[in-house]
Amino acid sequence: MINIETSTYYTATKKYHLSFPSLEEDIDVDVVVIGGGFSGVNTALELAEKGITNIALLEARYIGFGGSGRNGGQIMAGIGHDMEKIKKDVGEEGLKAIFAISDQGADIIKARIKKYDIDADFCHGYGYLGFNGRQAKTLRAWEKDFKSLNSQHEIRYLEGKEVREIIGSDIYHSALLHMGGGHVHSLNLLLGETKALASYGVKIFENSPAVEVTYGDTIHVRTAKGSVRAKKLLWACDSFLNKLEPNLHKTTINTYAFQLMTEPLPDELIRKISPIRGAYSDIRPVIDYFRVTNENRLLFGAATPLIEHIPKDLKEWNRQLMLKVFPYLKDVKIDLAWGGPMACSPNLFPQIGSLPDQPNVYFVQGYSGFGVTPSHIICKVLAEGVAEGSERYDLISSVRRTQVVGKDNFRPVICSAGKIWHQVSGYWSGRR
Numbered sequence: 001m002i003n004i005e006t007s008t009y010y011t012a013t014k015k016y017h018l019s020f021p022s023l024e025e026d027i028d029v030d031v032v033v034i035g036g037g038f039s040g041v042n043t044a045l046e047l048a049e050k051g052i053t054n055i056a057l058l059e060a061r062y063i064g065f066g067g068s069g070r071n072g073g074q075i076m077a078g079i080g081h082d083m084e085k086i087k088k089d090v091g092e093e094g095l096k097a098i099f100a101i102s103d104q105g106a107d108i109i110k111a112r113i114k115k116y117d118i119d120a121d122f123c124h125g126y127g128y129l130g131f132n133g134r135q136a137k138t139l140r141a142w143e144k145d146f147k148s149l150n151s152q153h154e155i156r157y158l159e160g161k162e163v164r165e166i167i168g169s170d171i172y173h174s175a176l177l178h179m180g181g182g183h184v185h186s187l188n189l190l191l192g193e194t195k196a197l198a199s200y201g202v203k204i205f206e207n208s209p210a211v212e213v214t215y216g217d218t219i220h221v222r223t224a225k226g227s228v229r230a231k232k233l234l235w236a237c238d239s240f241l242n243k244l245e246p247n248l249h250k251t252t253i254n255t256y257a258f259q260l261m262t263e264p265l266p267d268e269l270i271r272k273i274s275p276i277r278g279a280y281s282d283i284r285p286v287i288d289y290f291r292v293t294n295e296n297r298l299l300f301g302a303a304t305p306l307i308e309h310i311p312k313d314l315k316e317w318n319r320q321l322m323l324k325v326f327p328y329l330k331d332v333k334i335d336l337a338w339g340g341p342m343a344c345s346p347n348l349f350p351q352i353g354s355l356p357d358q359p360n361v362y363f364v365q366g367y368s369g370f371g372v373t374p375s376h377i378i379c380k381v382l383a384e385g386v387a388e389g390s391e392r393y394d395l396i397s398s399v400r401r402t403q404v405v406g407k408d409n410f411r412p413v414i415c416s417a418g419k420i421w422h423q424v425s426g427y428w429s430g431r432r
Contacts, residue, residue, distance in 0.1 A: 008070045008338040009261040009299060010187035015119050018063060018191055020198075023056075023205040023226035030054040031386065032221050032228045034210050034244075035236030036061075037068035038186075038375040039364045041193050043234055045112075046383030048200035055202045056228050058221065060209035063194050066240050067342050069187045071372055072259060072289045072301045074279045076126060076181055077103045077146060079374045080349035081285075082429065089399045097395060101381075103149050105373035106180050108380060109189065118192030121294045124153075125278030126181030129163075129172045135283055136174035138430035143176055153180035167280060168272040169325045183279035183291040186372050210244060215358050232386060235363040238371075239341040245363070247355055251345065251401040252366045255415045256310055258339035259301035260318035261293075262332050270296050273326060285422040285431050288321055298322070298329070303369070306423065308415035314339060344368040344418075346402045350375075352382045353397035362386055 030052060033040045036059025044055050059065070079102045080086065087095050113120055130136050136159060143157045158165060158175040166177050198204055205223075213233070214220040221228040235245055243249045270277070270292055279291035290300040300322045304311070311317035314337035323330055345351055345366030355361045364382050367374055378396070385393030407414055426432035 007336060008259075009293070009297070009336055010064075010069055010185065012336070013185065013295070014191060015188050016191035016195060018194060020059075020063070020204045020206045023058065023208040023223045023228070026227045026229070027056060027203065028229045029056045029203065030230065031056075031232045031234065032219065032230035033057040033234045033236055034221065035059065035238070035240070036063040036194075036204075036206070037066045037236065037238065038190055038371060039238065039379055040234065040236035041190060041197055042376055042379035043236065043364065043383050043386070044202055045193055045197045046380050047387060048197060048202055050383065050387050052387060053200045053202055056230070057197070057202060057204045058208045058210055058223065058228070059204070059206045060240065062206045063204075064187050064190050066238065067340065067371060068190050070259070070338055070340055071186050071257075072279070072299065073183045073186045073291060073372060074126070074181075074281065074289055075106050075109065075122075075183055075373050076281070076370065077105070077178060077373075078370070079377060080347070081368060081370065082348065085347040086349050086399045090395060094395050094398075097392070099145070100149065101377060101392065103146065103151065103180070105377045106182070108376040109184065109373065112193060112196075112376070113189070116192060116196040118189060118196070120189040120192055121185040122182065123184070123277060123294075124179050124182040125166075125276035126178045126183075127166045127276070127278055127280040128176040128178065129167065129280055129282045130174040131171065131282065132173055134427070134430045134432065138283060139174050139176040141430075146178060151180050153178065155179070166276050166278065167274065171325060172282070177276075181279065184372070185293075213244065215361055217360075219360065232360045232362065234382075234386065235361070235365070238365045238367065239343040241343075241365070245355075248363050248365060250403045251351060252343040253404045253407045253411060253414060254341040255303060255308060255344055256339055256341055257301060257303045257369060258311065258314050258318055258337065259299060260315060260322065260334050260337040262298045262300075262329070263335050264296045265298065265332065267296065272328075273298060283431050285426040286419060288325065290322070290325070297335075298326075304419070306416065306419050308412045308419065310339070342367070342369050342371070346404060347399070349399055350378050351399070351401050352378060352385070352393075354385075
């Protein structure tokens with residue numbers, strides 16, 4: 001098993017050093033949130049901005065312990081991997097409505113950074129990359145779709161030699177430049193948002209795992225040394241739910257993603273790698289993703305493409321993937337490598353809503369590896385549902401959840417089968 005507490009680029013370069021007490025008393029609040037990642041913090045912050053501040057947030061370890069503190073930091077357009085998968089649930093008009101809000105994540109993040117003066121190294125520039133003619137066709141379609149949202153940012157399809165205008169690699173056949181996207185230091189973003197949340201008087205507790213939850217008109221959450229009574233509850237644990245809520249446990253499955261960080265690189269080499277100093281991903285069903293940082297490092301990440309397993313040597317495994325894209329980095333030192341779990345839903349679309357027969361118990365989970373930007377969209381909609389209700393919340397929460405049968409005993413097999421199917425179907429959808 002991977003040691004997810006090892007140092008990451010984010011923990012090594014965080015600019016906010018926050019510390020919150022553990023819960024050691026009995027308290028009463030309006031809303032209790034379980035989970036201190038982007039989902040929990042952002043939903044609570046959205047509620048606080050609406051005037052709902054009598055909130056307790058419980059984090060089992062520390063803020064940013066999970067995926068929010070160790071991801072790629074990519075600011076991408078969209079919500080799920082392929083929104084056509086949810087068309088049967090929301091219909092054609094519902095799909096259009098969801099697509100209309102799916103490009104708002106970057107603007108929400110930028111507005112929050114500005115409002116709360118968060119130092120998170122936000123940088124514009126995203127490149128979606130294709131290897132062949134099928135993917136080129138997909139990227140051209142994406143260009144049309146993105147431009148239909150009347151973005152104020154440059155969106156431009158590139159092919160052949162033009163691709164080198166944004167990425168220093170010969171393996172890509174086509175690219176879609178989206179200057180509305182980019183990248184961010186995700187842990188500093190989360191910690192800055194947490195600092196903002198605390199400024200509203202929201203009670204934040206670290207090292208306070210929920211050990212027992214009892215539903216009812218008044219919800220009781222017990223920790224090792226204290227308890228919370230609340231009118232409403234939000235489960236925001238994602239890959240760290242640990243079977244606490246069986247209904248939610250059944251509808252996601254954990255897989256793993258891994259990243260590396262190079263040593264600092266010369267300016268000339270950084271300009272060769274990324275003329276726009278941007279973030280990138282290919283569009284295969286299981287992507288490679290990478291970006292440069294303010295410190296002139298290259299962050300490169302991926303997941304195993306077919307067989308679910310944890311590589312024995314993360315540095316070397318990721319390095320070999322990096323060299324396929326940038327062979328001229330063969331002599332570059334790898335300073336750090338890390339990884340951890342992420343919760344995937346069967347349709348690869350985030351799950352929000354309230355539990356059956358428990359209208360005051362809400363949940364959000366299953367970002368399927370695309371969490372930094374979508375979480376800011378999804379949690380704005382979720383907060384609308386928790387606070388006063390909205391058509392957007394009703395629409396997105398209507399997407400059906402299906403069970404992942406056998407996940408407790410056959411997780412690697414199920415993940416491997418899912419990846420293989422995802423890869424094969426990618427040929428039909430223009431992603432392979």
